[in-house]
Each structure stands twice: as C-alpha cells, then as structure tokens.
Amino acid sequence: MKRILVTGALGQIGSELTTALRKRYGADVVIASDIKMVPRDALGAPGPFEYMDCTNFQQVQEVVRKHNIGTIYHLAAVLSAVAEEKPQVAWEVNMGGLYQVLEVARQSQCAVFVPSSIGAFGPNTPRDNTPQDTIQRPNTMYGVTKVAAELLCDYYHTRFGVDTRGVRYPGLISHVTPPGGGTTDYAVEIFYEAVRHGRYHCFLGGDTQLDMMYMPDAIKAAISLMEADPGKLRHRNAFNVTAMAVTPEILAAEIRKHLPNFSMDYVIDPVRQAIADSWPKSIDDSAARREWGWQPDFDLANMTKDMLAQLRDKFERAKQV
Ligand code: NAD
Ligand code: AKB
Helix, strand or coil: CCEEEEECCCCCCHHHHHHHHHHHHCHHHEEEEECCCCCCCCCCCCCCEEECCCCCHHHHHHHHHHCCEEEEEECCCCCHHHHHHCHHHHHHHHHHHHHHHHHHHHHHCCEEECCEEHHHCCCCCCCCCECCCCCCCCCCHHHHHHHHHHHHHHHHHHHHCCCEECEEECEEECCCCCCCCCCCCHHHHHHHHHHHHCEEEECCCCCCCEEEEEHHHHHHHHHHHHHCCHHHCCCCCCEECCCEEECHHHHHHHHHCCCCCCEEEECCCHHHHHHHHCCCCCECCHHHHHHHCCCCCCCHHHHHHHHHHHHHHHHHHHHHC
C-alpha cells in the first residue's frame, strides 16, 4: 500500500496536517519527517517519524523507498522574515529542498503538494482582489523562491508527468504550533498575547491589510486539492485560496468583543512592514472554488471565538502539568 510523507512535519502547518492525515488515512500510512527531532506529544496522532533533511537527495530517496511513499506533502521551508535575514539559507532550503523532493518524486512516481504563498506576488501585482493569473515580480527572497517553486512544479508536471499541486496560502492563524518566522506571525501572536497578558505590541502598522485563514481551512484546502479530480485542474501550481482580509486594527476589534480590556500598541518592524506592503491586500480565489470546490468554513468571527477558546484551554492544561 502506498503511503504519505510529510516534510517539515513539526512546523506550523505540518504538525496539524500530519494529525489530520493520520485521522483520515490511518496512523501508519503517514510518515512525518523533519530536521528537528520529534518531541514527545508534538503530533496529536502518533505514528512513524523519520529524521530527514529535504536538501539531501539520498535521505529523501531512502525514506521514500523504505516506506513505499506515493504522495509527498512538502512543507519544509524558510518563511519570509527569516528568509530576508538569511537569503542564502532560504534559497538552499526552499529551492534546493524542492528540487531534491521533485527529483525523488519523478523517479518514484509520487504526487507532490507544495504550498506557495501570497508572498509569490510583489509590489507591481494588483493589490486588491489579486487575480489568479497576474504579474508576479516579488522583491523578497521568500517571494523569489515561491514563484520559482510554482514554475518548477509546473515544469515537473508538463515535462515529466509528476502530479504536482499547490495553493497560495495567505497568513495562517493557529493555536497548536507557533509560526516559524513569517510576516503574518502577528496574527497569531496577537491571540497568544491577548489571552496571556491582555495586550500586544504589534510589529505591523494598524491598517496593514493582508489575507488570512484559520488552520482547519488550510488543512482542508491541502487535502481537498490532493483528492481533487486531476482532469478538472487547470491551475495546478498554485491556486489562490483565502478566507478573510484583515488588518491588525480589525483583528484587535474582534478580540475586544470577547476581551473588552485588550489593548494594542505598535512597535513597527521596518523589514516585515516592507514585506507586507509588497503583498496583496486581498486575493481572488475563484479559480480554486471553480476547479475543485474550495470554500472556507471559518470567517473572522468564528475563527476568533475558536482561537480564544482553544488558547484558554491550552494555557489551563499547561498550568495543570
Ligand atoms: P514552519 O517554519 O512552521 O515549518 C517548517 C518546518 O520545516 C520546520 O519544522 C523546520 O524544522 C523544517 N525544515 C526546515 N529546513 C528543513 C530541511 N532542510 N529539511 C527538512 N525540514 C526542514 O513553516 P509552515 O508555516 O509550516 O510552512 C510550511 C509551508 O507552507 C512553507 O512552504 C511555507 O512557505 C508555506 N506557507 C505557510 C504559511 C503560514 O502562514 N504558515 C503561509 C503561506 C505559505
Ligand atoms: C509568511 O508570513 O512568511 C507566511 C506567508 C504568508 O507565506 N505566513
């Protein structure tokens, strides 16, 4: 039986995607992998784990052969803020890692899911309701790797028949694993700080608008796209997907409906502000809706309610340990 490999499985998305895949297909069917070692209880549903550096062809090949892998969810990457600090490392991991994964996938006939990002757009892209097919000239190393990754995945599909698929995620909001160094991390930190301290120092300006999505929808998008009828997919790499467009002020106002004393001030980080200012304010995900039935379950109101409840529980449980 063909199994599923998740790279970068201990990250913000991987930790929840691995759990969801194990619940859907069976714990032994899903192999988690990362360059970090797995801490006890890191993944909600336990199962096999491999230490694997995605930039190392031999390691990826061995894991794929050993476990008879048929599908790879390739999540290992360096995110936007860290990529600006360490552009050489970002290129090596985001492009070098993807190349090795695609080469192994070509040889072993695996399907591959690769997430792109709103970071694949740049300052010349139309910023409102950004179309699926439009100008992509990002001015960040993260963006350069994301556009190149979309193109490389298209190439492996048309040239070698590898079943590559991907979405352009917006900022992802979640409560299981903290984000790994992106520009949209503020939208997660704001919830942690609101619940723990009742205040937050935001590193983006209050009116900086970016698209966001709650993690259960991000997981749903990845699995639905990989299960979609390939005959219906015109845009494989990568589909715009979104759930809500928010600013720090809008998020703070929504949080105040539950925590009226919550306060926020600003300590702007010029690097992350410049990155955010080069990204779309909102994106058009009608191609995903049309081609594989994409639709988010969470809007701003029900995401905020759930995030706050989940974090309260999480901190309560931590106190009892
Ligand atoms: P993350 O930073 O939380 O996790 C990445 C994981 O990759 C980490 O656990 C890290 O240890 C691992 N990793 C790093 N280098 C590796 C290597 N050489 N070999 C194997 N593993 C390695 O990232 P994430 O937020 O889970 O993002 C996953 C993917 O989704 C990335 O491609 C990212 O660009 C994309 N994405 C994320 C978001 C978001 O808001 N989280 C939004 C858009 C796109
Ligand atoms: C980041 O901010 O780098 C990510 C992304 C939107 O790609 N969250």
